[in-house]
Amino acid sequence: MSLRTSISPPAVAQNQIQDAPSRHHMWQRISPYVYIGPAVIYLIIFMIIPVVQGVQLSFTKTPLVRPDGGTGVGLENYSRLLSSPQFYNSLGATILYTAATVIFAVAIGGGAALLLNQAFKGRTIVRAIITLPWAVPTVATALIFSWIFNRSDGVLNEVVGVLGVGQQGWLVDPKFGMAAVVLTSVWKVMPLVMLVVLASLQSIPSELYEATRMDGAGALETFKAVTWPHIAPTVRVVTLLMTIWSIRRFEIIYLLTGGGPVDSTNTLVVNVYRQAFSNQELGRAAAIGALGLVLSLLVTVVYFMLERRNAAKEA
Amino acid sequence: MTKLSLRNISKRFGDTRVIDDFSAEVDSGEFLVLLGASGSGKSTLLRIIAGLTDASSGDVIFDNLRVNRQSPRERDVAFVFQSYALYPHLTVRDNIAFPLALDKFKGWHHIPGISMVARRVFGAGKDISERVAKVSAMLDLDEYAARKPGGLSGGQRQRVALARALIRNPSMFLLDEPLSNLDAKLRAELRGEIVRLHRLTGKTFIYVTHDQVEAMTMATQIVILHNGEVQQHATPQEIYAKPANTYVARFIGSPPMNLMNATVEDGFPTLGNLRLPAPDGIRLQGGTVTAGLRPEHLTVSADTGGRGLPGTVRRIEDLGADTLIGVQPDPALNLNMWELNQDELIWIRQEGQTRLFAGDACTIELEAQFASYFNSRTGMNLASSEQTSGAGVLPLRG
Numbered sequence: 168m169s170l171r172t173s174i175s176p177p178a179v180a181q182n183q184i185q186d187a188p189s190r191h192h193m194w195q196r197i198s199p200y201v202y203i204g205p206a207v208i209y210l211i212i213f214m215i216i217p218v219v220q221g222v223q224l225s226f227t228k229t230p231l232v233r234p235d236g237g238t239g240v241g242l243e244n245y246s247r248l249l250s251s252p253q254f255y256n257s258l259g260a261t262i263l264y265t266a267a268t269v270i271f272a273v274a275i276g277g278g279a280a281l282l283l284n285q286a287f288k289g290r291t292i293v294r295a296i297i298t299l300p301w302a303v304p305t306v307a308t309a310l311i312f313s314w315i316f317n318r319s320d321g322v323l324n325e326v327v328g329v330l331g332v333g334q335q336g337w338l339v340d341p342k343f344g345m346a347a348v349v350l351t352s353v354w355k356v357m358p359l360v361m362l363v364v365l366a367s368l369q370s371i372p373s374e375l376y377e378a379t380r381m382d383g384a385g386a387l388e389t390f391k392a393v394t395w396p397h398i399a400p401t402v403r404v405v406t407l408l409m410t411i412w413s414i415r416r417f418e419i420i421y422l423l424t425g426g427g428p429v430d431s432t433n434t435l436v437v438n439v440y441r442q443a444f445s446n447q448e449l450g451r452a453a454a455i456g457a458l459g460l461v462l463s464l465l466v467t468v469v470y471f472m473l474e475r476r477n478a479a480k481e482a
Numbered sequence: 483m484t485k486l487s488l489r490n491i492s493k494r495f496g497d498t499r500v501i502d503d504f505s506a507e508v509d510s511g512e513f514l515v516l517l518g519a520s521g522s523g524k525s526t527l528l529r530i531i532a533g534l535t536d537a538s539s540g541d542v543i544f545d546n547l548r549v550n551r552q553s554p555r556e557r558d559v560a561f562v563f564q565s566y567a568l569y570p571h572l573t574v575r576d577n578i579a580f581p582l583a584l585d586k587f588k589g590w591h592h593i594p595g596i597s598m599v600a601r602r603v604f605g606a607g608k609d610i611s612e613r614v615a616k617v618s619a620m621l622d623l624d625e626y627a628a629r630k631p632g633g634l635s636g637g638q639r640q641r642v643a644l645a646r647a648l649i650r651n652p653s654m655f656l657l658d659e660p661l662s663n664l665d666a667k668l669r670a671e672l673r674g675e676i677v678r679l680h681r682l683t684g685k686t687f688i689y690v691t692h693d694q695v696e697a698m699t700m701a702t703q704i705v706i707l708h709n710g711e712v713q714q715h716a717t718p719q720e721i722y723a724k725p726a727n728t729y730v731a732r733f734i735g736s737p738p739m740n741l742m743n744a745t746v747e748d749g750f751p752t753l754g755n756l757r758l759p760a761p762d763g764i765r766l767q768g769g770t771v772t773a774g775l776r777p778e779h780l781t782v783s784a785d786t787g788g789r790g791l792p793g794t795v796r797r798i799e800d801l802g803a804d805t806l807i808g809v810q811p812d813p814a815l816n817l818n819m820w821e822l823n824q825d826e827l828i829w830i831r832q833e834g835q836t837r838l839f840a841g842d843a844c845t846i847e848l849e850a851q852f853a854s855y856f857n858s859r860t861g862m863n864l865a866s867s868e869q870t871s872g873a874g875v876l877p878l879r880g
Contacts (some may be wrong), residue, residue, distance in 0.1 A: 330790040374567035377534050382646075383555030392580070396571035 170208035218460070224453035231447035253430070254438075254455070260345070261434040261462070264420070265413040267349045268356070273406055275353065276360025281394075282369040283361070294365075301358035309422035312351040313338065316423070334441035336428075344424050344431045352419050356412070360405050368394070400477075407470045414463050435459040483750060484544050484653040484686055485510045485616070486531065488714045491524055491540035493710075500526050501710040504540070508703070513680050513687045515697040518707035524690045527660055527707070532561050532656050544653070561645035564638040564659040568631040570647075575614055575627040578645045583612045617645045620682075621675070637665075641675075648679065651873050654686045655679075661696065675698060677837040694734050698814065706730050722776075725854060728822070728861035737806060737829040740780070743818035743858065744773040751855060754791055754815045761855045764864050769863070772822060772856040777831035779852040782807055784837070790847040791815060795838045796827055805836045809846055 225244055229237030248254045283294050300308070315322045316337035324334045337347045371393065379389040417436045420426070426433035426441060433441070435455055444454035483613075486508040494502040496660030501523040508514050516524040528533040530544055534552040541548050549557050568577050576583075621641045631639055640660055647655055657676070661669045669709060677700050680687050691697055697704050698718045706713040706721065706729075713733075714726035725731035731739040744751035744758065746766045751758045751773055758773060786792060792815075794874050808827035811817050819826050828846060838844060855864045 287761060304651075372565060372567070374563045374565050375569070377561070378563065378567040378569075380534060381532065381554045381559075381561045382584055382650075383553070384584055392569050392572070396569075 176452060182205070193296050195329045196347060200334060221453045222457050225457050226448055227450045228299075229449040229453075231443060231449055234449060237450060240450065244451050245458075247453070248454055248458070255434075256430055257433050257435055257438040257455070258397045258458075258462075260430070260432055261414060262354075263345060263437075264416075264432065264434055265410055266414075267345070268352045268413045271349065271353045272409055273402065274359045276357040276405075277364050277398075277402060279357070279361045280364035282366055285366055297361060298353050298358045301356070301362070303355070305355065305418045306422065308351065309419050310356050312347070312354075312419075313423055316347050338424050339428050341431045344428045348420050348423055348432050352413070352416060355419065356409060360409065363401060363405045364398055367398045371397045403470070407466070410461050410466050414459065414466070435462070486514060486654065486686060486688070487529070487541075487543040488527075488616070489541040489543065491527065491530060491537045491542070493523070493530065493535070494538045499710055503536075504712060506705060506715060508686060508688065508713070511684050513677075513689065513700060513702045515701035515704045516688065516690045516707060517694065517697040517704055519732075521691055521709075522707040523710035524692075524707050528656050528658050528688060528690045531654075532559055534561070539593075547707060558650075558827075559654040559656055560650055560652040562640075562643050562647050562655070562657040562660045564662050566631070566636075566643045566663075568639055568642055570623070570631055573628050573630055574623060574634070574642050575618070577631065577642055578617060578623075578649055579610050579614050581646065581650045582613065586610075593770050613649055617649045620648070620679075621645045626852055636664050637672060639666065639699060644679065647732065652685070654688065656685075657687065657689045659691055660689075662691070662693070669696075676700065689763050694736070698734070706733060708733075724729070724863065724865065725774070725864050728772060728774070728856050729849070729871075731854065732823065733855070737777055737831075738823075739774040739776050740828045741822035741856070742773045742775070742828070743816065743822065744771050744855075746767075746771055750826070751853075754812070754819065756789065756791065758853055759849045761864050764855075770858045772861070773857060774854040774860045775848060775850075775852060777806065777829045779849040780828065780830040781832065781847045782809060782836075782838065783831045783848075784842060784844055786843050786845055788845040788847065790845040791828070792818075792843070792845055793828065795840055795842045795844050798838065798840060800835060804831055804833050806831055807836055807838060809844060811846070813867070 170190065224237065226239060226241060227237030228240045228243075254461060279297055283290060283297070296354045303311075318324065318334060318336045318339065321337070323337060328334065337343045362389060376389065379393055384392060414434075415436055416434075417440065420432050420434060420437050424432045426437040436459065439452045439455045439459070442448050488504060488506045488508075491501055491504040492499070504523075504527060506514075518524045526535060530537045531541075533549070533552060537550070542550055544557065554561070569580065572622065594844060605875055614627075614790075615624075618627060621644060623638070623645060623796060624640055626634060626638060631642065634642065641664075642863065643660070660676070661672055664672065669690075676687075678688075680700075689696070689700065701718050704718055704721050705715045708729055714730045716724075716726075721730060721734055725734065725739065728741055728764065731741060742753055744753050746752070746768055747757070749766050750760050751771050753773065782795070792810050793809040793811040795807060796810045797806075799806040799808075808829045809830060810826055811819060811828055817828075819828065830846065856862060857864060
């Protein structure tokens with residue numbers, strides 16, 4: 168008892184203690200809002216408002232020449248879209264293009280990363296060369312490939328000519344249009360996959376590889392036990408990004424084929440552009456855009472559901 | 483049971499020589515500690531024994547077989563890493579079972595779907611699950627079996643790593659600073675654990691550390707490395723009592739051995755007016771010799787007229803059970819303290835507490851029979867065999 172009294176503070180009632188004024192504390196409370204403020208304003212002006220306006224537009228019949236002069240038509244744009252085979256063709260093209268681009272880009276980029284993670288002479292130079300396509304502007308890429316695929320004097324036809332195959336219309340033959348667009352896109356985006364996966368590979372502690380050597384694991388076992396579990400989250404994120412970017416990709420497709428041949432590469436985004444500027448139907452274009460947005464959101468939702476399941480499994 | 487011979491091992495990385503002509507024999511069942519400061523080449527040496535790194539030249543011999551060309555797995559040794567190197571996505575149980583399950587895996591088992599079934603079947607198999615259970619029990623890991631390494635503390639992780647090494651029943655255990663990432667209390671605990679495992683298995687242990695306490699408490703043999711060269715290979719007791727050179731004398735012991743510059747007079751090493759007994763079997767002629775005395779072989783008293791080295795108390799470190807007293811010797815003695823010790827104080831260990839205070843004048847008394855003597859030019863112990871080859875006559879300085 169006596170010990171306790173001797174170390175207890177002077178008797179001050181609890182309700183007499185007040186917080187000392189602190190500018191630091193004040194700043195701590197408001198600083199998060201100050202920091203995210205500009206980004207929020209930017210997002211509202213350039214993302215939220217246009218999206219809302221776009222959705223509004225999709226309920227109207229608006230000619231391109233008088234963007235303000237639309238007349239409300241309710242759900243007509245949507246009902247016409249959902250009953251038109253052209254829309255489903257466009258949706259199919261989007262899914263085919265996205266799936267093919269993502270699968271090849273991730274597979275080739277991931278494979279390149281695995282190869283470049285090995286130590287060999289000239290690795291830095293090879294890495295730089297492989298990264299190059301990412302640095303080339305998209306329009307330039309499309310132009311380069313439109314020359315490569317050119318029917319009369321393109322490089323590709325020169326090559327297949329040597330092989331004894333006749334000249335092909337790579338960009339005008341419905342058999343090849345989608346393949347040509349996918350090839351170009353993969354060439355362009357694969358380096359990003361490679362860089363991201365490579366960075367992830369390089370963060371794997373070397374002791375883990377040494378542990379598998381001590382345990383006598385072969386290349387496949389090592390990949391499954393060490394490499395894949397480490398890079399899987401990165402691969403998942405890069406796959407998500409690639410998917411969303413592919414759904415949204417415009418320049419490469421439009422510059423190479425303009426959505427043709429015979430609408431075979433008429434993805435939703437290209438379709439939006441054509442409805443808006445060729446058919447001059449802003450309302451219908453906006454409806455396609457809104458449905459495309461739903462598709463992107465769907466992909467994101469699926470991704471986050473998978474992530475949550477994985478996290479639950481980890482715990 | 484494996485006897486390990488290392489013959490003329492050298493390792494260079496580019497122009498940097500990490501290990502220089504290292505040779506050693508390690509008897510079966512020995513607990514050898516490779517002790518050295520960072521950059522001494524000790525980890526590289528361990529990795530060469532394991533087969534994780536190739537030597538630039540020299541042979542690694544297990545019993546009578548040269549294993550230079552064998553893979554780590556073929557050498558049948560286990561390696562415990564400083565950073566544990568557990569497989570983060572596998573449970574504790576699967577981490578431990580991993581080496582055994584690997585042995586059973588065939589190429590076609592990797593086909594997706596089949597691999598999952600195969601892993602279940604092997605993991606649940608009687609021999610593997612029994613061995614995992616046995617090893618887990620040995621290291622108190624039972625209750626963590628279903629957890630992943632991310633959910634374990636450092637000490638628990640290192641136990642899992644030890645279990646993974648144990649389960650293969652290898653011929654030799656190689657441990658690379660396994661306790662360095664742990665706090666002091668856990669380190670002491672796991673030290674005991676590792677010594678127990680050594681006794682239990684009777685296998686050869688090679689243990690790399692920079693911590694002299696680990697070396698002294700665990701080893702049956704210690705090799706002290708410095709700049710890729712062996713300084714001394716002996717038992718812990720011998721290394722402590724008879725350091726082969728001044729590097730070892732200063733590396734082992736906390737505080738380390740006090741080195742003093744002694745003048746040779748009439749064949750006797752002399753500190754100030756204190757004549758020390760001549761080292762056994764060595765005739766000294768003029769010049770100087772370095773005398774070394776451990777802190778516990780010195781006493782200090784406030785009596786300034788006594789027979790000993792005069793000085794001034796500068797530091798007092800009370801450790802509870804005993805007290806370390808740092809005394810600055812009288813500069814007139816010319817003991818060359820700074821150059822020999824990188825410390826200007828002579829440290830004395832005294833049981834219990836002292837009555838001295840910093841600033842007091844004092845006298846240091848020596849238990850001179852425990853003194854070691856080193857060549858003041860080469861730093862080599864005069865009593866060690868390499869140095870007596872010069873007909874027992876010391877090559878003198880000055």
